[in-house]
Amino acid sequence: MAKAGFSCSWHMITAKKRSFYAIASAGNPPGLEMRNGKMVNGIHVKETPSPYIGNTNPSGLVIDSNVVEPQTFLLGRFVEDRFVYRQTFSIRSYEIGPDKTATMETLMNLLQETALNHVTSSGLAGDGFGATREMSLRKLIWVVTRIHVQVERYNCWGDVVEIDTWVDATGKNGMRRDWIIRDYKTQEIITRATSTWVIMNRETRKLSKIPGEVREELQPFYINRLAIPAEHNDVEKIDKLTDETAGRIQSGLAPRWSDMDANQHVNNVKYIGWILESVPMHVLEHYNLTSMTLEYRRECRQSSLLESLTSTSEDSNSSSSNRKADMEYTHLLRMQADKAEIVRARTDWKSKLKHK
């Protein structure tokens, strides 16, 4: 399997002739041990020991009836014939924001973590974060082009969430990764997310078709299931903001050393913080961010000074939107020096009074 993770190094690079993408490039695999070769979903994989051996409890969870090492519970496990990877997380005290609930950054971090553990646990992982063995042999990496997250409800400190993730083909040379976040206690779906990935050569930085050998690794894990029903998905192009169309511009945003990831690129979850920097304070305080779409364009390194642009507020009852929101914004994160685009984004907001 080759579930493209975001990745520690899920960062932006400049593609030579085509568009720009966020990449999941080479890095050390985590310290997870692989044991026991096995045929799974029709292909040979190595697999991690299953953390859940034994009976299934009423919630559908398989529970160990023998000795359990605590760390096995810290990771996830496959469900539904290994088509879906599931991991639970407890929201930690430092993952909540000023309104005492998990932040969008926290959700994106947890999605990233689940995707990476999915790849690692699959036994198909090569030497890069999220790349398959056949991809690694060819110096190929995953790059994310778009991600869309819809949040029904944000959890509080101490709440446990359960994240499901799976992948499917999209178009001729793309892969789609979806996620669903449930409140563990109520099993209510509280967040849905979808993302699109393509393959790139990590040396030439050119996009690549999916080689046959890679397709063979991936296909047995593809499952035709949508986290976000087509009629509720955000597939519209995000308009490019300019100095003229942006209502607010926040300049001088400087990536810190601590914003860098294992590849010394800005970790792309950090972009969210900068995007929100140009959103009016009263919106941050009194509205919930209910939907976010990110379109990745270019990588960002530590030396780059950034600018965050946000459109003037728009009524979302425009015909272009199939999501209901009280407020809709368009955003652009760009280099301050040459104004090159890094990320385009669209956010929906609902009043906290109406949306609890």
Add this chain to the structure above:
Amino acid sequence: MAKAGFSCSWHMITAKKRSFYAIASAGNPPGLEMRNGKMVNGIHVKETPSPYIGNTNPSGLVIDSNVVEPQTFLLGRFVEDRFVYRQTFSIRSYEIGPDKTATMETLMNLLQETALNHVTSSGLAGDGFGATREMSLRKLIWVVTRIHVQVERYNCWGDVVEIDTWVDATGKNGMRRDWIIRDYKTQEIITRATSTWVIMNRETRKLSKIPGEVREELQPFYINRLAIPAEHNDVEKIDKLTDETAGRIQSGLAPRWSDMDANQHVNNVKYIGWILESVPMHVLEHYNLTSMTLEYRRECRQSSLLESLTSTSEDSNSSSSNRKADMEYTHLLRMQADKAEIVRARTDWKSKLKHK
């Protein structure tokens, strides 16, 4: 018990006449359920259901022999007659830095989380993060004055760490909280930390003696044990840096919306990132941060622009230090406008070539 957590709102406030401290002030307790009243360590407490019921395995861990709900493993448990609280964590992909190991911010976040879960699990928690019931009745909160962390080795993504924490009295009106972080697999101690806390009235912002009723809650949980042996502790005063004595000054540091905590103050773990902003890049890249001492002085809100000052490099073989380092720095984080001190810090660094 009343183990002062750092806290979601472990932030800085201005004390009227005396020194300045970081506070652990009121906030919503997390969604952890308390059940079953019980006499523990001589006092009545409510307690959370123990996640580990059953046999003890050779590592000393008590392992459940019945059905275990996964979320119980996401929290910690009491060990050693409830004098020590222990929690395991898996280092996540987004918690590692450019050198692919957990960052100092990550360690501080995990220490904070363990301390807060300690308080909550104890059954003594009042309505504030880390405050006891008797403290809450009197509008008293914990404020941290100093924290010192020594790192022997930083863990990688996927590694599991085990954190122990406990408290003791210090001086007439203080509390000490210590931590030890072990590599779960090898049980090797890889980090040691100690912190000092005093009590403050959250309305008058004045320091308070520990009331008798609060002392009675705390005392049964005190244990005379040092994470850092006295001869290796950093108890020296940290010199105040000035424009003249600072070799490097980084101005214009602006707290972001996402740096705010549940009390809309800067989460004090964020200070670490700003302090490191004035450390030379070649040090960040080629040295490990092996020791950090923070002396908290004043709170910081979002509107404040900050300056980070770092001394010129010093040889640590000076007689003032009992820790062996290749490099020692003094730091100051202050308000840019009025130069008021927020945090003083001292850091030790060892070459990565020598210190693996």
